[in-house]
Amino acid sequence: MRIAVYGASGFTGRLAVAELRRRGIATALVGRDPDRLQAVGGAGAAVRVADPADPAALTAAFADCDAVVNCAGPFTFWGEPVVRAAIGAGAHYVDTTGEQHYLRRVFDGFGAQAERAGVTVVPAMTDDGGPGDLIAALTAARVAPVDRLLIADLREPGSGASRGTARSMAAIGDEEPLEYRDGALRPADGPAPQPIVPPGGADAVPLSVFALPGVVTVPRHVTARRVHGAIRSEVAALFAALTPDVVESVPETVPEEVRSAGRWLMAAEAVGADGRSARGWVTGHDAYGLTAVIAVEGALRLAAGKAAPGVLSPAQAFEPAGFLDALAPSGVRWQVD
Ligand SMILES: NC(=O)c1ccc[n+]([C@@H]2O[C@H](COP(=O)([O-])OP(=O)(O)OC[C@H]3O[C@@H](n4cnc5c(N)ncnc54)[C@H](OP(=O)(O)O)[C@@H]3O)[C@@H](O)[C@H]2O)c1
Known part of the structure; x- marks a missing residue:
């Protein structure tokens, strides 16, 4: 299994890469700047350069990946090309957005494509x-x-x-x-x-x-x-x-x-x-540390083929209590009164 982190050079991207390494998962570090990606370091991580304006490079970067964790914001500016490329590459997708109008565009615009490709897209896999x-x-x-x-x-x-x-x-x-x-x-x-x-x-x-x-x-x-x-x-x-x-x-x-x-x-x-x-x-x-854990946990569950294809909310893709319980080792507590 290999998971791509788009925006691996950023703060959240580096935390996601660290979480993947902690779990022993092969990782592709993807982004626009080769020097900043190389600086993330790590033995065995594949560095791949792809700008959001280059769909072919993006799709090629994700081609052998089971899932993409997109941490490159603002998603309002660069999010949609990464969603499109993940679907084109047949890789499941999660991201760390909190941007409402971008989210709405992903739900409205990518559902049919994702279903046809057999890909699951779950945006907004953050702490909130x-x-x-x-x-x-x-x-x-x-x-x-x-x-x-x-x-x-x-x-x-x-x-x-x-x-x-x-x-x-x-x-x-x-x-x-x-x-x-x-x-x-x-x-x-x-x-x-x-x-x-x-x-x-x-x-x-x-x-x-x-x-x-x-x-x-x-x-x-x-x-x-x-x-x-x-x-x-x-x-x-x-x-x-x-x-x-x-x-x-x-x-x-x-x-x-x-x-x-x-x-x-x-x-x-x-x-x-x-x-x-x-x-x-x-x-x-x-x-931020937990956002990385949530995004990686989600990507791994999608890679394991546990969700239906399409653009899904977290609670549609993952059984809610089971997912929250899986965050307990990271100190997450929850309750319904
Ligand atoms: N709870 C939440 O809602 C939550 C929690 C965590 C993160 N986030 C979101 O996650 C995103 C990242 O946050 P961060 O703190 O990690 O930011 P950051 O450190 O600034 O990282 C941004 C990443 O995006 C890349 N990027 C910027 N402009 C780009 C462009 N034009 N084309 C391609 N890549 C570009 C950067 O690449 P370079 O290194 O090449 O500049 C970098 O890898 C933000 O949108 C943030 O709101 C949300």
Whole structure:
């Protein structure tokens, strides 16, 4: 088995390569810059140069690979050529995007091609996109049929954001956050999210509307009138301050001690058509290290042929409780009340 990491030279890409090495999986380091790819190093890793503007080179780079882990963002700019090339090469695909409109284009644009090629595409396999979608599925199941479902990102301020994340936030800065309402994705102008008390916390945390990936992925498998996304208002304010000049001053990487100290937490609150409610949460530390684990775990499960072809949400591709349990060795805990 061989797994390609596109954007292997970046912060998240290097973490994904390290996770593949830890598991003893042969890896192809793919990207646009040979020097930066060579600098990732590692005995036996194949370095392959392919720019998103060169479809033939991209497809050739993935040709002998069972799956592609795409870590090159902003995905809004370079994501779709990599999805197309993976499908063309017959390689399954996961990525680390959190960009809602890109995600929507992948679901809308690549499903039929992926099915014809026998390839499974699962975007948004990150600390928020993967666990957020999986915990939403488990929470919704408690009160189905569901009227409304909130996905909330309650990560603590100070857990760190990379320059790549800042660039992606800036790239989508002009795009309207979406919510799912009455059968379609629409601009998020429904009722504002109410503050919620995080598990183990004493005080209610104010929330702001936010363009979470789960708003696009969850309605693929949960039938609900409304699915909306929110983030801790304090963190929303930090992201809103990312003007283009500030973005380029953000350090490229987040040091391991900052990552390990920072706690991320995804919550899902579902209200059934009969008024019953359920809340689920999933939490851990080191959002970037865990994103690499989630993306690699997903790619390996796809490579093992365990999902149907097409473009799927995490909860459609992977059994939700089993996948979250597989993250326990990385310190992930989850619960549905
Ligand atoms: N929870 C989440 O939502 C989450 C978590 C982790 C990561 N992410 C996302 O993952 C992405 C990567 O983040 P990061 O911190 O790893 O960023 P990074 O360190 O800046 O890495 C970006 C990667 O993309 C490549 N790249 C940039 N421009 C390119 C282009 N024009 N053509 C081809 N490749 C290009 C870079 O290649 P060079 O080395 O050649 O520049 C590098 O390998 C971001 O979109 C981030 O938002 C999301």
